[in-house]
Amino acid sequence: MVANLAKTTSVTIRLAKNEDAEPIKQLVFSVMQEYGLAPDPGGLDADLDDLEANYFASGGLFKVVESEKGEIVGSAGLLIRPSGVAELRKMYLKPEFRGQGIGRTLVESLLAHAREIGIRIVELETNSVLQNAIRLYVGYGFRPISRPPASRRCDQVYRLILE
Numbered sequence: 001m002v003a004n005l006a007k008t009t010s011v012t013i014r015l016a017k018n019e020d021a022e023p024i025k026q027l028v029f030s031v032m033q034e035y036g037l038a039p040d041p042g043g044l045d046a047d048l049d050d051l052e053a054n055y056f057a058s059g060g061l062f063k064v065v066e067s068e069k070g071e072i073v074g075s076a077g078l079l080i081r082p083s084g085v086a087e088l089r090k091m092y093l094k095p096e097f098r099g100q101g102i103g104r105t106l107v108e109s110l111l112a113h114a115r116e117i118g119i120r121i122v123e124l125e126t127n128s129v130l131q132n133a134i135r136l137y138v139g140y141g142f143r144p145i146s147r148p149p150a151s152r153r154c155d156q157v158y159r160l161i162l163e
Contacts, residue, residue, distance in 0.1 A: 011073065011102060013109070016051050016062040023072040024048055024064060024090075031092040035129045037153045044151050047079070048090070055079055060086065061113050065093065065102055073097045076106040078113060078122075086114045088124040091133065103136050111140065111162065120162050125154035134158075 016024065025048050029039040039045055047054040055062040058080040065074030076091040088110060093102055114122055124142065126134060134156070142158035149157050 010068050011097070012066045013063055013074075013102075013105060014066065016055075016064045016075070018050060018052050020064055020072060021048055021051060024051075024075050027072055027075060027094065028090055028092050031094070032153075034095070035127070037127060037129070040153070044153070047077075051077075058082075059117050061110060062090070063106060063109065065097065065106070067097075074102055074106065076103075076110055078110040080117075080119070084119065084121075086119045086122045088122055088137075091124075098132065103133070107136065107140055111160075115162055122160045122162065124158050125149040125151050126156050126158065127154050128156055 025039075025041065025045070028045065028048065029041075032039050041048075051062045055077050060078045060080040062077040063075065064072045067073045074093040074097055077089040079087045079089050081087060088107070091103065091106060111122065122142075123145075124137060126137070128134070137158055137160075140160065142160045145157050145159045147157050149155065
């Protein structure tokens, strides 16, 4: 999928492959550090080591956003838990690609996939410093819930019930 978005940015959104793991980690960890959040490559972020096993094998997806130069500048995953609840994970964009509708396109494609495979509940964990992301999620109908986050770097949990 090639997306021509606002401004003059042209990006490609595609399914990730295990070969993309290192550039995805570089992207995710750099954005986390930008917001003062600590990457955890051996723990919370180990899901990035094997995208195919951790996302695709359960019926989920992991997508990357590539710039015109072929650089991975964005990511987002939909992890399907054994309970049948999906989790929106690792949604990050490089600063210069934010505010152009790319995040919206990623969320829409992941939610469409969840609906296609019969998922009714999508959750996500986030940190209150990620205000723009939270506004995006709330705009899609995600609502805060009271369960504590599993991730120690997160302080909020949101849920969306799909119709």
